[in-house]
Amino acid sequence: MRTARWRSTTTSAPPTSSPTSSFGYFSAGDQLGLSALSFSQPTVDASTGTAAVTLTWTVTASDPEARQNGGTIVIRQQGDAPDTYVGQSRVVSFLQGSSGYGADFVSGNAASATYSYRFAVPRYAGAATAKWTVSLVTIHEIQTQQRQVLAGSALGGFGNVLTATSQVSTATPGQPSLSLNLNGRPPYVYAGNNAYVSYSVGVQEQQSGFWKGTLQLTGPGGATLSASFENSTYDGQLNYPCQHDVNYPTCSALVLIPSTAPAGVWTVSAATLTNNAGQSKSFTGLNTLPITVTSNETVRADGFAATPGELNSWTGPVAFKVSMYVSGAQNGVRSIELRWAGSCSQSSTYPGGGPNGSLAVSATLGRSGNGSPAGCTLTGVAIKDGAGNLALYGSDYFAPGTGVQVRGIPNTTPPTVTSAALNVTSIPRSQAPGRSLVVYAQVVAPVAPVNGFRSYLYDNTGTAVGQAFGGTTVGADGRAMLQAAYVPYGIAVGTYTVGFEVIDASWLSTGYGTPGGQPVPGGPLTLEITEG
Numbered sequence: 056m057r058t059a060r061w062r063s064t065t066t067s068a069p070p071t072s073s074p075t076s077s078f079g080y081f082s083a084g085d086q087l088g089l090s091a092l093s094f095s096q097p098t099v100d101a102s103t104g105t106a107a108v109t110l111t112w113t114v115t116a117s118d119p120e121a122r123q124n125g126g127t128i129v130i131r132q133q134g135d136a137p138d139t140y141v142g143q144s145r146v147v148s149f150l151q152g153s154s155g156y157g158a159d160f161v162s163g164n165a166a167s168a169t170y171s172y173r174f175a176v177p178r179y180a181g182a183a184t185a186k187w188t189v190s191l192v193t194i195h196e197i198q199t200q201q202r203q204v205l206a207g208s209a210l211g212g213f214g215n216v217l218t219a220t221s222q223v224s225t226a227t228p229g230q231p232s233l234s235l236n237l238n239g240r241p242p243y244v245y246a247g248n249n250a251y252v253s254y255s256v257g258v259q260e261q262q263s264g265f266w267k268g269t270l271q272l273t274g275p276g277g278a279t280l281s282a283s284f285e286n287s288t289y290d291g292q293l294n295y296p297c298q299h300d301v302n303y304p305t306c307s308a309l310v311l312i313p314s315t316a317p318a319g320v321w322t323v324s325a326a327t328l329t330n331n332a333g334q335s336k337s338f339t340g341l342n343t344l345p346i347t348v349t350s351n352e353t354v355r356a357d358g359f360a361a362t363p364g365e366l367n368s369w370t371g372p373v374a375f376k377v378s379m380y381v382s383g384a385q386n387g388v389r390s391i392e393l394r395w396a397g398s399c400s401q402s403s404t405y406p407g408g409g410p411n412g413s414l415a416v417s418a419t420l421g422r423s424g425n426g427s428p429a430g431c432t433l434t435g436v437a438i439k440d441g442a443g444n445l446a447l448y449g450s451d452y453f454a455p456g457t458g459v460q461v462r463g464i465p466n467t468t469p470p471t472v473t474s475a476a477l478n479v480t481s482i483p484r485s486q487a488p489g490r491s492l493v494v495y496a497q498v499v500a501p502v503a504p505v506n507g508f509r510s511y512l513y514d515n516t517g518t519a520v521g522q523a524f525g526g527t528t529v530g531a532d533g534r535a536m537l538q539a540a541y542v543p544y545g546i547a548v549g550t551y552t553v554g555f556e557v558i559d560a561s562w563l564s565t566g567y568g569t570p571g572g573q574p575v576p577g578g579p580l581t582l583e584i585t586e587g
Contacts, residue, residue: 086118087194087203090167093214094174101185101219104178108217111161113169114149114194121165122198125150128158129191130174132331133216138207140190141181142331143266143301144287146294147172157290165196179263180221181332187217224263227336228328231268232257233343236307241392243437245447245454246312247350254308254323254343256284263331264301270308270326274348275319282310301331318349318444347445351454354383354446356438358413359457368463369423369503369560374402375461377418377433378409386441391416394451397431398422399461420461423503426562428463469563470500477539477553477580483587487546492539494555494580498529505529507558511569512540512551512582520546546584553580 091113099106114124127148131140148157149170158172176187192205235242236253244250258265267285274280284306286297293299297306312321323343329335358380366373381388390404391414398421409415423429435451447454478493492512498505505527512521521540529535539553554568554575566572568579 085201085203086116086121086199087124087196087201088115088117089113089192089194089205089210089213090115091169091213092189092192092210094217097214097216098218099176099220101176101178102222104222106176106178106219107173108176109171110174110189110215111169111171112189112192113163113167115167116165116196116199116201118196118199118201120199121196123151124165124168124194124196125153126192126194128172128189128193130187131190132177132180133186133188138190141266141333142177142263143285144190145174146287146289148290165198174217176217176219177263177331178222179224179332180219181224181334183221183223185219185221187219189213189215224330224332224334226260226262226330227334228265228268228330229259230338231326231328231341233270233323233326233341235344235346240394240435240451241437242344242346243445243447243452244312244346244348245350245452246314246316246348247455248453249314250312250453252310252312252346254282254310256306256308256326258304258306258328259302260328260330261302263334265297265304265306266329266331266333268306268308268326268328270310271324272310272321272346273324274321275317278317279324280310280312280316280321282308284308312348314350316348316350318352320345320347322346349445349447351446351448353385353444354381354438354440356381356436356446356448359433359436359448359459360413361418361433361459361461362410362415364460365462365464366420367502368420368429369466371422372419374417374419376409376415377459378413378415379436379438379457380413381438381446383444384438384440385444388414389439389441390437391439392435392437393418393433394435394437394449395431396434397461398429399431399433418461420463423463424560426560428465428561430460430462433457433459433461464502466502466559466561466563468502469565470498470503470505470557470559471565472557472567472576473497473499474576475555475567475580476577477582480581481583481585482542484546484548484584485587487542487584488544490542492542492553492582494537494539494553496535496537496555496557498533498535498557500529500559503559503561503563505535505557505559508535508537508555509558509564510537510539510553510555512542512553513568514547514551515549517570520551542582542584548584548586551582551584553582 095109130145158170161169194203297304322345327337393401402417406414435449438446474497509524556566558564568575
């Protein structure tokens with residue numbers, strides 16, 4: 056019985072990505088191999104679209120410490136030359152003892168385990184006869200942490216070629232839909248450290264399905280850049296960079312923008328799409344948003360600063376300026392666009408004069424609240440001059456940073472009350488149940504405004520018999536109306552007191568007439584419940 060061992064080969068199969076084949080701690084597995092690999096029949100008629108053939112293989116491990124093996128196989132259509140292939144990779148996972156997802160475990164143990172997979176033979180090909188084969192086998196063993204890769208001609212001694220009668224594909228991919236993946240950013244690219252631009256490519260191919268494609272970008276002076284992308288499946292599901300369906304996939308194409316790329320406007324000038332039958336079609340005149348590339352070689356900026364850098368925005372949004380020194384601009388600076396992480400926004404992109412000959416644009420820090428001061432970090436600056444030249448800074452563009460942060464001042468001073476009065480001091484017992492009490496308080500809040508309260512109704516033992524809480528507003532004169540506790544039903548005749556807390560937007564508070572609180576200015580707030 057023939058057992059395949061590792062040998063040095065080349066293959067055009069793309070690398071597979073799976074939990075069972077990507078662990079870096081696996082060592083070369085010269086004690087792992089295949090003792091069998093074959094289709095259940097050598098030929099099949101796939102022209103009706105319903106053909107399926109069983110592929111069976113046996114994995115061996117000679118190490119006595121082996122406990123569980125697994126891995127992946129890749130099925131592909133053979134090309135005209137040795138170790139060449141047409142169409143997407145079909146990656147199938149297998150694991151000893153596991154069935155129902157990927158391949159099925161048939162029998163055996165770690166020393167010799169047999170698996171099977173029902174291969175749905177594709178209907179369409181580029182010719183009336185297509186040959187299908189296993190182009191790659193990856194084996195791993197969990198206990199010994201060994202890994203073995205068998206590819207191309209290393210598998211040639213097995214009966215792993217299936218000859219299929221196919222229906223010749225008459226369709227080629229249709230016009231692609233293209234969109235630039237900006238993640239909310241403007242279409243600007245800083246290429247000073249090399250950069251990637253991501254495009255979403257929607258493809259339609261209704262017969263054999265989509266295999267691979269290329270995008271070409273053309274920039275200043277006719278310079279070109281290109282990117283390729285390829286479809287594959289993993290256990291029947293489309294694998295990155297494509298998703299959805301093989302006939303209607305959406306794929307991601309990453310274009311490398313090197314630091315040597317000429318600065319200026321780049322557009323997608325052509326796309327070439329190839330189906331799983333190996334048939335290609337090219338498209339031009341694509342309506343895609345252009346990108347502007349820069350390495351900050353012409354226009355530059357430094358000395359970024361926010362003035363002031365710390366603001367009190369507890370009472371509402373506060374304006375500030377972002378300034379910088381710009382050099383190399385031609386025909387003046389037309390705009391400065393800012394991007395923020397946090398609660399800042401830009402008021403205007405038109406630059407004005409800043410300190411010491413700098414340029415400045417206006418921005419706003421949002422209102423502080425929810426117990427925390429507002430704050431933000433400047434994550435993007437895009438400077439355009441009158442000639443269309445661009446300079447980029449900040450992490451949003453993977454460009455040099457600005458170091459600008461704007462902070463709302465923290466609050467360490469709680470609000471206080473200088474006077475307080477109750478709206479009613481005596482209530483007949485018959486009128487008391489459900490009666491609302493109101494405290495009129497004169498509030499002092501030097502940093503954060505008072506926007507909430509708690510209030511309590513205490514009996515003569517200090518036990519709270521009613522309470523209330525909620526929001527409030529303070530007038531320009533500092534006067535606040537606090538909804539005090541409701542008088543409960545069944546309240547007894549006697550003397551009661553009202554205590555309360557005022558709470559500001561930073562969640563600092565001061566209590567008056569409450570346990571552990573301060574005395575009420577002017578004396579306790581008392582309520583008499585009388586007979587009647």
